[in-house]
Amino acid sequence: MALLLDQQFAPLPDTNEIATKTFLESVSHLPPFFDCLGSKVFAPIKADINGNITKIKAVYDSDPVKYETLQQILLIEKSTYGSEWPKVGATLALMWLKRGLRFIQILLQSLADGERDEQNPNLIRMNITKAYDQALKKYHGWIVQKVFKAALFAAPCRSDFLKALSKDQEVAEEDCLAKICQFLINFTTTVDAIYEMYSIMNAELDYLV
Amino acid sequence: MALLLDQQFAPLPDTNEIATKTFLESVSHLPPFFDCLGSKVFAPIKADINGNITKIKAVYDSDPVKYETLQQILLIEKSTYGSEWPKVGATLALMWLKRGLRFIQILLQSLADGERDEQNPNLIRMNITKAYDQALKKYHGWIVQKVFKAALFAAPCRSDFLKALSKDQEVAEEDCLAKICQFLINFTTTVDAIYEMYSIMNAELDYLV
């Protein structure tokens, strides 16, 4: 379970403030998650998420004290950009990044919960579709939705996916699922906190791509 | 017709040798071609082609004298890489790049020839499909082919595409088509010469992505 252990997220403080530096470090281990899907078809997704991370990191690096937490980034960008905000800067990058994180979270949770297509117990298409429907579909126009449906056929089977998550080490399925549960604790809290922040700050947009 | 004029390719010498530097300069104007298709759906294609160009440029820049022509690149890489070749280095990058160039060439030629779907005269789907079928389809597995079919719906209508090629200047359609014909002369010769080189050098591969 090397992959997910490498990227354990930090617990949140009582204030729910998310330290930008720690967040960026944890999240930088996630793009390889899309390599676990096993096909180069997913390369554009990985590139999109990497782009989000790079953009947030650039803002942070420009002034690590000023942008110490994700909350501060949104507050400062809101006052800097005026009416352009929130479709701008690190605020926009994090808006999309959180959707990719939510996708990963729901997919892993669904696997951990043992949700399966009884007709095809070794496929994870239904788990991927659930995650997509809840995290991304409503932000995608019909063409991208169609592309998603086509790309879904490139998804690996369940056992190969779990193996890839374990970086090809021989790990029993139950051990792998237990690690996923472990990983999901802080990860889910973090993703929830980001969503809550966007809601409180009125920073969420629902335009389609 | 700014876009295509900017990127006129140089005529070839009698030897058909292609100067790497000139080629890289001309070809660097092409990725924006995919912006003319008008949708961010095509961003991964542009990125792939940009990646090919970057890879070839890096090899060239490492020793501009040694890699003065595209032919020299293939010859030197063949002797450097042994059995790994041709699925390696700038040879691989140019193998894929030429397919994208062929796609563009066939699409523009088809428009210049006035080929149309009589049912939908203002769509260019049939022209794009023709170019795809001849230049790329056989190198794509069924999933990528399905993605192509979905992405096709994001293609612009004929008039918008011609306008985009002219960088939104008001240009009469016949003038635009005349410029395309003009552009195609050296472009086609160059693409043909690259294909011939791959054939002569036995450097073409037909694995699927």
Ligand SMILES: CCCCCCCCCCCCC/C=C/[C@@H](O)[C@H](CO[C@@H]1O[C@H](CO)[C@H](O)[C@H](OS(=O)(=O)O)[C@H]1O)NC(=O)CCCCCCCCCCC
């Ligand atoms: C040969 C024929 C080829 C034809 C080519 C067809 C190519 C098809 C196109 C594929 C789309 C790739 C996914 C990327 C989609 C992206 O368009 C969206 C919005 O992307 C955001 O856009 C913003 C501006 O609006 C900023 O630029 C953001 O950038 S900024 O940092 O600059 O602010 C950027 O992330 N991101 C998304 O939808 C996020 C995607 C997360 C994906 C999560 C997993 C899904 C898993 C699916 C598994 C089955």
Ligand SMILES: CCCCCCCCCCCCC/C=C/[C@@H](O)[C@H](CO[C@@H]1O[C@H](CO)[C@H](O)[C@H](OS(=O)(=O)O)[C@H]1O)NC(=O)CCCCCCCCCCC
């Ligand atoms: C939210 C859900 C999202 C789901 C995500 C789905 C994403 C779908 C994937 C889209 C594919 C994008 C196109 C890229 C395809 C590429 O896979 C191929 C091979 O690419 C080559 O691969 C080599 C290794 O085998 C090297 O890495 C080359 O790189 S190297 O430089 O390192 O050597 C690289 O170019 N290039 C291609 O097929 C070339 C494509 C040219 C395209 C020409 C125009 C087509 C126009 C179509 C108009 C309608």
